[in-house]
Amino acid sequence: MNPRIQDWSGRRVWVIGASSGIGAACARQLLRLGARVALSARDAAALEREASASTHALAAPLDVTDHASALRARDAVVAAWGGIDLVLVVAGGYNEMRADSFDLAAANRLIDLNLRGVFNCLDAALPVLLGQGAGGVGIVASVAGYGGLPKALVYGPTKAALINLTESLFLDLRPRGIAVYQINPGFVDTPLTAKNDFHMPALMSAEDAAAEMIAGIERGQFQIHFPKRFTNSMRLARLLPYRLYFWLIHKVTGL
Numbered sequence: 001m002n003p004r005i006q007d008w009s010g011r012r013v014w015v016i017g018a019s020s021g022i023g024a025a026c027a028r029q030l031l032r033l034g035a036r037v038a039l040s041a042r043d044a045a046a047l048e049r050e051a052s053a054s055t056h057a058l059a060a061p062l063d064v065t066d067h068a069s070a071l072r073a074r075d076a077v078v079a080a081w082g083g084i085d086l087v088l089v090v091a092g093g094y095n096e097m098r099a100d101s102f103d104l105a106a107a108n109r110l111i112d113l114n115l116r117g118v119f120n121c122l123d124a125a126l127p128v129l130l131g132q133g134a135g136g137v138g139i140v141a142s143v144a145g146y147g148g149l150p151k152a153l154v155y156g157p158t159k160a161a162l163i164n165l166t167e168s169l170f171l172d173l174r175p176r177g178i179a180v181y182q183i184n185p186g187f188v189d190t191p192l193t194a195k196n197d198f199h200m201p202a203l204m205s206a207e208d209a210a211a212e213m214i215a216g217i218e219r220g221q222f223q224i225h226f227p228k229r230f231t232n233s234m235r236l237a238r239l240l241p242y243r244l245y246f247w248l249i250h251k252v253t254g255l
């Protein structure tokens with residue numbers, strides 16, 4: 001659905017959320033493959049540490065909830081490279097929340113990060129991509145966006161919105177020569193999941209998740225989801241009638 005990528009040499013990739021977890025692993029692997037990688041996140045020291053290990057890397061700190069900082073980081077990347085071939089918006093957070101512990105302030109903070117933050121990044125990236133009439137944008141959503149889940153009262157809706165957003169982006173951008181990737185990981189072992197107190201089925205490493213992401217992009221897939229043994233069952237579950245879906249989720253999660 002998107003063009004295949006056979007060679008990463010010299011490709012200019014902007015990874016937003018590159019200081020830890022899936023984004024950091026992605027940045028490292030892309031550098032090993034020969035790409036030029038701009039690393040963005042809030043933790044400037046972590047980005048500098050990663051970037052100092054490669055002449056192909058540059059640190060462009062930003063806070064995705066701060067629109068002006070996203071524009072500044074974009075300007076720094078474009079000034080260094082003259083354009084961007086791929087933007088990966090990986091940054092995001094997770095808050096366990098259920099209806100009986102609803103916290104509006106925490107909900108709004110997560111929406112600012114996971115949803116408005118992505119729009120801030122898009123506002124920075126789209127003029128560059130559209131101006132080039134080439135390149136691509138990938139957004140990391142989650143299988144938690146496929147259907148309602150316990151403990152994901154706010155996280156789930158933000159990720160469902162990102163799934164919808166990538167669909168609209170694909171319709172708008174593919175005819176303009178721009179690739180769009182919807183990336184839906186299952187459970188990945190990162191600081192984000194470290195606080196989970198429940199069994200995470202098919203938990204995978206950040207390195208394996210990044211490798212799956214990159215392989216999917218190379219194949220030109222629109223929807224990239226992994227690990228398949230878990231994500232395929234979530235994709236099937238979303239097709240069930242609600243009576244069955246709710247029964248299944250109660251049974252599997254015990255919640």
Ligand SMILES: NC(=O)c1ccc[n+]([C@@H]2O[C@H](COP(=O)([O-])OP(=O)(O)OC[C@H]3O[C@@H](n4cnc5c(N)ncnc54)[C@H](OP(=O)(O)O)[C@@H]3O)[C@@H](O)[C@H]2O)c1
Pocket residue numbers: 016017018019020021022023024040041042043044062063064065090091092093094113117140141142143184185186187188189190191192193
């Ligand atoms: N781990 C999983 O099981 C899993 C499953 C499905 C989807 N995902 C999604 O995958 C993405 C990456 O998660 P991860 O598991 O790799 O978590 P992680 O290790 O906590 O990484 C999150 C990244 O986002 C950055 N970030 C957080 N807030 C930011 C902000 N305001 N501005 C800029 N960057 C910010 C962090 O950097 P700084 O703190 O330095 O800013 C970090 O680089 C998230 O969107 C998450 O929802 C994860």
